[in-house]
Every structure is written in structure tokens, then in C-alpha cells.
Amino acid sequence: MTKLEYPFDERRIRALKAGDAVSITGIVHTGRDRFHKHFADGGKIAVDFRDGALYHCGPVIVREGGEWRVKAAGPTTSVRENPYEPAFIASSGVRVIIGKGGMDDATLAAMKKYGCIYVQAVGGAAAVSAAAVKRVAGVDFLDEFGAAEACWHLEVADFRGIVAMDTHGRSLFADVARSSAECAERLLKA
Amino acid sequence: MKIVDRIVELVKETSSSLPEDVEGALRRALRRETKGTPASVVLGTILDNCRLARKAGTPLCQDTGTLTFFVSGSLRRRVTPDAIRTAVARATSLGYLRRNCIDSVTGRSYDDNCAVGAPVIRYVDIPEPTVTLVMKGGGSENMSRQYSLPDSAIGAGRDMAGVRKCLLDAVLRTQGYGCAPGILGVCIGGDRATGYEVAKEQLLRPLDEKSSAMEKKILDEANSLGIGPMGLGGRTTLLGVKIASRPRVPASFFVTVAYMCWACRRRSMRI
Incomplete structure (x- = not known):
């Protein structure tokens, strides 16, 4: 288990390999469909993502006693952000993208070029993820995007995941897609 | 009350508690994986998550x-x-x-x-x-699909061999995107609308009930593909396959797959 702390150091990020387990501590910002569309449309984003982390997540957060409380915070499917992510990586300087299901070759190439990894959080594991969130530090776009799509600033400790796409151009998802297709071909020929 | x-x-x-048959299937899946692999880490996290959610009621x-x-x-x-x-x-x-x-x-x-x-x-x-x-959940719903046979793209004809091709194709195309290990609810036949309805209804069937020969064969074949939990590789790609059939008109032959994620939340109460 490799421990990563915000701000994420480019050299340490580049040293990681697909398949490595990581534990993340520090601040992560959620951003999903509307956040990415807003970025692509040239909208302003107040948060500085340099050496930071973006989390594809639509949490369940409720207001209790004047404070935001995270009830569930697992990842959402990342492929939907494929069209936007290479440009976002290039311009934001983000080092860690957390999500589920992986992203496309163009995003993988941008990760290699700019030094960013993709961490697979366990899809659906909302309670584990919520337990790793220590505090909600703030939120942007709450009124515009709604609670599930807003950009939440979450302070996390020991948030766990697996490096599924690294800065060396390797993607576990691509490896598995290739080997499973070969296996299916053999099955259907037999 | x-x-x-x-x-x-x-x-x-x-919302907070998986049915025992599903959690049991996840525990058995964890035992099949090698310690330290992504598959084992993912399944371990899933089971930790189920315990936490149940305890907290979240x-x-x-x-x-x-x-x-x-x-x-x-x-x-x-x-x-x-x-x-x-x-x-x-x-x-x-x-x-x-x-x-x-x-x-x-x-x-x-x-x-x-x-x-x-x-x-x-x-x-x-x-x-x-x-x-x-x-x-929407991530799994997005992975549901419907085939119309014959389907020349995957070489599936209007017979059970064609149905098998559809089901393996569905698993292959879904990879880990629907939050594997998942469950396939399948309807052979019907019209487009009832196909989806009946396929989804199969997801109500407990995983520990007796499987048909075809359900067992598809489950074993799907798990031999090595897609694994969340698509990171491993021995468990599906937890179960549930198949039903409905009559069709001569002109139509649909095969409908409702994909359910590992977070298969279903529960009944008696009034």
C-alpha cells in the first residue's frame, strides 16, 4: 500500500504502476458530468487542481446541525467524462483522478504526458468511502448543478483504491479487455 | 406501525443492507481469489462496505x-x-x-x-x-441491453447457440463497467418492452435457488473470461445468471439482458 498525500508529488505519481494499491490523504474535489461540461463550455472553476485530486463522485450529503454530513461517497462511472478529461488534465495540472471503470486511450495518453494517475475506487462502496471522508471543507456549484453533481471539497484520510491507469501508458482495463476477448473467442470456437 | x-x-x-444470498456469494467469491490481487482487495472492500453500511444504516x-x-x-x-x-x-x-x-x-x-x-x-x-x-443503480442499468436475432455483428442465429453468443457478448462488452461481479437477468423472447420487464424480474430470484443447466453453463463461461471484480481481472465476473423465456411472434426474436451490479438491493416485507 503506497501512501499518497496532498499536494501530490509528480515524481511519486510517476513511480506508481498499474495494479498498485494506494491510500490517499488530503483534499479531493468531486466533479462529474455537469462539472466537466461546464469546464468544456469554458466555464470558470474556482478550485486550483494543480497537484490535486479529482473524484468522479456524486455523494449523498445532508445538512445536519448546520454542517454537511457525508452519508455515501462512492465513485461514479468515469467513461462519460472521456471527451473532456484530456483537456482538463492538460490545463488543470491534476495528479490523481479517482473513479470507476477507467477511461479511454486519449485520457491515458494525457496522463502519461502530464503525470497523472487513475485510481479505481470500489464502485458502489459508498459507506467505506464515506467513512474515509473526515470533513466537508466546502462546495461549489451546489445551486447550479444540484447536490449529486456539485463540486464538493472533501478532506479524506486513508481513502483506498487501486492504480488502474499509470503514467507509463498501461491500463489494467485495457489488459483485461484484451485477454477476456481472446478467451471468449476461444470459447465460441470450441 | x-x-x-x-x-x-x-x-x-x-438501501443499507444486501440480501444474505448476495453477500454470501460475495464471501465465496473472496475465498476464490488470491490474497493481495486487485480482485481480492476489491471484494474485501465490498464486504467491509456492506458491514459498515448495515451497522450505520446508511x-x-x-x-x-x-x-x-x-x-x-x-x-x-x-x-x-x-x-x-x-x-x-x-x-x-x-x-x-x-x-x-x-x-x-x-x-x-x-x-x-x-x-x-x-x-x-x-x-x-x-x-x-x-x-x-x-x-x-444507473451504472448497472446502462449496461443492460437487448439483441434482435439474427445478429450478424456477433454471428448469433435464432437458436440457443445464438442466445449463448448474446449473453457472452453482453458480459464481454460490460467488462467491469456495471460494477462487477454482477448478476444477469435474462429474457429469451417476448416483445421489446416485456423483454426488459421480464429480464429485470429475474433479478428478484435468490442466487441460492437451483440453477438450470443453461444458467450454470453461462455462469461458468462468464467467470472463465477473467474480467473479475470491477474489471481489474479475477475469477468472479458474475455472481449469478437467471434466465426466463416468453413466447415471441415469428418475426421477432429478442434476447434481453438486465445487468445488476454487486449492490443488488432487493428486500420484501409482509404487511
């Missing part, structure tokens, strides 16, 4: 999904759409459900998860006075 309170409780239980997955209530027709007068919607609104305000209901035209959020057609309520012809709730 009033009907509304009991439905709120059903929503909370369904959603085990943040996508609290499309809510479908199957209500015995005999309860039509007691478990009314009004009672169900009141309960869903309250469950949402208590954080058992995410605000998860968007107007498809305006993009506006229905913050209480209630709108025309939401939640889905179906009065069904069963004698037992039960209410069953299924919560199905």
Missing part, C-alpha cells in the same frame, strides 16, 4: 438507483401510490436515498425523488401480501 413508517423502514433496510451505494416497488394486488387499497411516495420523500430527507431524480427535459432535480413515474410502482398478481423493493 403505520404503512408509511413501514415503507420508510423498508427503504432504509434495502446507503451501501451512493447511487440509490431507480426504485421499483412490486406490491401484491391484494394490498392495493392499503399500500397506495400516495403512501409509497410519502415514504420515499421522507426516506430521502433522512438521507436513506440520494436526491436522484432528474427531469429529463429541464434538468431540474425532484428533490424528494417523486415525480410522474417515480418511484416505479407495480401492482402484481401474487397471493402473498408483500411489498418488494428493488433499487438498481
Whole structure:
């Protein structure tokens, strides 16, 4: 288990390999469909993502006693952000993208070029993820995007995941897609 | 307890606690994987997550999904759409459900998860006075698909060999994207609409009931593909396969696959 702390150091990020387990501590910002569309449309984003982390997540957060409380915070499917992510990586300087299901070759190439990894959080594991969130530090776009799509600033400790796409151009998802297709071909020929 | 309170409780239980047959299948899957592999780490996290959510009474997955209530027709007068919607609104305000209901035209959020057609309520012809709730997340719903045979793209003809090709193709194309290990609900035949309806209904069947030869064969073959939990590689790609068939007209031959994620949230209560 490799421990990563915000701000994420480019050299340490580049040293990681697909398949490595990581534990993340520090601040992560959620951003999903509307956040990415807003970025692509040239909208302003107040948060500085340099050496930071973006989390594809639509949490369940409720207001209790004047404070935001995270009830569930697992990842959402990342492929939907494929069209936007290479440009976002290039311009934001983000080092860690957390999500589920992986992203496309163009995003993988941008990760290699700019030094960013993709961490697979366990899809659906909302309670584990919520337990790793220590505090909600703030939120942007709450009124515009709604609670599930807003950009939440979450302070996390020991948030766990697996490096599924690294800065060396390797993607576990691509490896598995290739080997499973070969296996299916053999099955259907037999 | 009033009907509304009991439905709120059903929503909370369904959202925070996996059925025992599903959790048991996940535990057996963990035992099959080698320690330290991504598959083993993922399954371990899933099981930790289930324990945590159950203990805290919080959603085990943040996508609290499309809510479908199957209500015995005999309860039509007691478990009314009004009672169900009141309960869903309250469950949402208590954080058992995410605000998860968007107007498809305006993009506006229905913050209480209630709108025309939401939640889905179906009065069904069963004698037992039960209410069953299924919560199905969007990531898995996006992986459901329907084939029309013959399908030349995958070389599937109008026979059971063709059906097998469809099912393996569905598993292959889904990879880990639907939050594997998942469950396939399948309908062979029917029209397009009933195909999806019947395929989804198969997801109500417990995983530990006896499987047909075809269900077993597809399950074994799918698991031999090595896609694994969350698509990171491993021995368990599916937890179960449930197949039903319906008659078709001579011109149509649909094969419909409803993909359910590992977070297969379903629960019944007797009124």
C-alpha cells in the first residue's frame, strides 16, 4: 500500500504502476458530468487542481446541525467524462483522478504526458468511502448543478483504491479487455 | 406501525443492507481469489462496505438507483401510490436515498425523488401480501441491453447457440463497467418492452435457488473470461445468471439482458 498525500508529488505519481494499491490523504474535489461540461463550455472553476485530486463522485450529503454530513461517497462511472478529461488534465495540472471503470486511450495518453494517475475506487462502496471522508471543507456549484453533481471539497484520510491507469501508458482495463476477448473467442470456437 | 413508517423502514433496510444470498456469494467469491490481487482487495472492500453500511444504516451505494416497488394486488387499497411516495420523500430527507431524480427535459432535480413515474410502482398478481423493493443503480442499468436475432455483428442465429453468443457478448462488452461481479437477468423472447420487464424480474430470484443447466453453463463461461471484480481481472465476473423465456411472434426474436451490479438491493416485507 503506497501512501499518497496532498499536494501530490509528480515524481511519486510517476513511480506508481498499474495494479498498485494506494491510500490517499488530503483534499479531493468531486466533479462529474455537469462539472466537466461546464469546464468544456469554458466555464470558470474556482478550485486550483494543480497537484490535486479529482473524484468522479456524486455523494449523498445532508445538512445536519448546520454542517454537511457525508452519508455515501462512492465513485461514479468515469467513461462519460472521456471527451473532456484530456483537456482538463492538460490545463488543470491534476495528479490523481479517482473513479470507476477507467477511461479511454486519449485520457491515458494525457496522463502519461502530464503525470497523472487513475485510481479505481470500489464502485458502489459508498459507506467505506464515506467513512474515509473526515470533513466537508466546502462546495461549489451546489445551486447550479444540484447536490449529486456539485463540486464538493472533501478532506479524506486513508481513502483506498487501486492504480488502474499509470503514467507509463498501461491500463489494467485495457489488459483485461484484451485477454477476456481472446478467451471468449476461444470459447465460441470450441 | 403505520404503512408509511413501514415503507420508510423498508427503504432504509434495502438501501443499507444486501440480501444474505448476495453477500454470501460475495464471501465465496473472496475465498476464490488470491490474497493481495486487485480482485481480492476489491471484494474485501465490498464486504467491509456492506458491514459498515448495515451497522450505520446508511446507503451501501451512493447511487440509490431507480426504485421499483412490486406490491401484491391484494394490498392495493392499503399500500397506495400516495403512501409509497410519502415514504420515499421522507426516506430521502433522512438521507436513506440520494436526491436522484432528474427531469429529463429541464434538468431540474425532484428533490424528494417523486415525480410522474417515480418511484416505479407495480401492482402484481401474487397471493402473498408483500411489498418488494428493488433499487438498481444507473451504472448497472446502462449496461443492460437487448439483441434482435439474427445478429450478424456477433454471428448469433435464432437458436440457443445464438442466445449463448448474446449473453457472452453482453458480459464481454460490460467488462467491469456495471460494477462487477454482477448478476444477469435474462429474457429469451417476448416483445421489446416485456423483454426488459421480464429480464429485470429475474433479478428478484435468490442466487441460492437451483440453477438450470443453461444458467450454470453461462455462469461458468462468464467467470472463465477473467474480467473479475470491477474489471481489474479475477475469477468472479458474475455472481449469478437467471434466465426466463416468453413466447415471441415469428418475426421477432429478442434476447434481453438486465445487468445488476454487486449492490443488488432487493428486500420484501409482509404487511
